[in-house]
Amino acid sequence: MERSIDLGTFVPEPDDDMLICRCEEITKGEIRQAVHDGMFTIEEIRRWLRAGMGLCQGQTCGKLVKGIVAKELKMSPWKIEPATSRAPMRPVEMRIMGNEQLEG
Secondary structure, eight states: OOTTOOOOSOOOOTTTTOEEETTTTEEHHHHHHHHHTTOOSHHHHHHHHOTTOSTTTTTTTHHHHHHHHHHHHTSOGGGSOOOOOOOOOOOOOHHHHTTOOOOO
16 A cells, blocks of 8 residues: 555535444544545554444444445545455353353
């Protein structure tokens, strides 16, 4: 990805308060601002904002985030490398991992 892209000044849009990542409560404006701050890949956006790192692991917001980044960079979403996918996970108690019998 070319790092010397001049995106111009960040100009807020009326729908910047739209919630894109429900798990981490990240808005469209926060994603747009991150791109203008130099985060041009989905992995950078994930690390900076945590968008796509909640319980669903980007299954709900992944395509939306990619579309917003592509629009800000003025390129096709197909040219943006996807983030690493992970299965949704939930915390598990250690006693379950140790095969102990659950008391009812």
